[in-house]
Amino acid sequence: MGETRQYQAKTLEVALSKAARDLRVPMEAVQHEVVFDGRRGLFGFGQRDVIIRVDVDSSRSAAAETGIAQERRDGPSPVAEERRQASPARPHPSAAPPRTGRGPGGARPARPQAREETTQARPAVRPSAAPRTEQGRTLLSISQELIGGMKLDIDCVVHDEGEDALLELSGADERLIIGRHGDVLEALQYLLNRMLARVPGLSGRRVFVDCAGYRSRHERNIEEQARRTAVKVRQTGEAVQMEPMNPYHRRLVHLALQDEPGIKTFSTGEGYLRRLTIAPAD
Known part of the structure; x- marks a missing residue:
């Protein structure tokens, strides 16, 4: 079995980039196997890196077959070297006339003051x-x-x-x-x-x-929607099924309509799909 190396990073692309730099091959030539595909976590907590296992020999062989890695390992090709020698020589930066940094009359211009940047850390809770x-x-x-x-x-x-x-x-x-x-x-x-x-x-x-105050406003909206729905049910005589709610919000609707004449409420379904129905009383 050939040589293998492991790399890990936040994403698969970054892990492949690390492997490509280490092996001196293009990223598309990296022959890899995903050992762990990472975990995103909740609110950024519990996040884990992606881990890949790279076959060193296969990656270098794949790069050599396409000829991409040859110049990186052996230097520029003869054609590239010939073109470089044929191009006219550029003057070295040291040949340029020295800069005195002085304005007309020999006066040195005032140096602008460096802008002081202050970065304040955002306060925590x-x-x-x-x-x-x-x-x-x-x-x-x-x-x-x-x-x-x-x-x-x-x-x-x-x-x-x-x-x-x-x-x-x-x-x-x-x-x-x-x-x-x-x-x-x-x-x-x-x-x-x-x-x-x-x-x-x-x-x-x-x-x-x-x-x-978001929660109190949201709870009032749920209760008002339940009462409007109860009026509609009483007028049409047809039951209305509300959108899925968590147990606490369903309880708010039950309590808001428990004294409404001619109205009954009940829940059907399981888990997150459990929904509350407002129906005419028998």
Whole structure:
């Protein structure tokens, strides 16, 4: 078996580029096998590199067959050398007249001051107020560690007076922490609850994550949509199936319509495809 070498990088293309530079062959000639195709991770956490195994002899043979690697190993070809000698010689830069750097009258022009560039690191997640309880401080510490890895400009406040805790976020990167239709906010809340479930003293508490009042506005929109749908069902006498929702949002609809006359609600389906139906009462 011939010689093999392993290379790893964030992407397959970068790993192949490393192998090509090391073997001094073009990237398209690298004969490789993917050992591990990498892992993207969530929010950048858990990301792993791509690993490839390269057959050294086969790669060099493939490059030699196309004649691409010959010039890299043996120097320029005779034809290229002949063309170089036939071309007129260019004057060496040292033959140019020296520059005095002086303007008319021999005065030296003023040297422009170098522009001072200052780069400020983006602030990490910052607590706006210290929690009152030990559980709240633990929640804040874990939240800072998780959100801080996202490199966002975010302020963090923990409200832990009630049965459930609320992590309230705000700052310049609110749009990024909320995500499209609140998907980043939901994922962050899920991760926090999974992490806190293993912490003594916090395993029985739920944590809700909100940013700039987005969650409360979204919940009001869901309740208003449910009431409008109930009016439509009452007028037409036909059931309406709503879009897939998570268990918490389905519960909001059930509670919002539990006292509506002539209306009943029920859920069908499994997992993420589970949907809530608003129908006329029997």
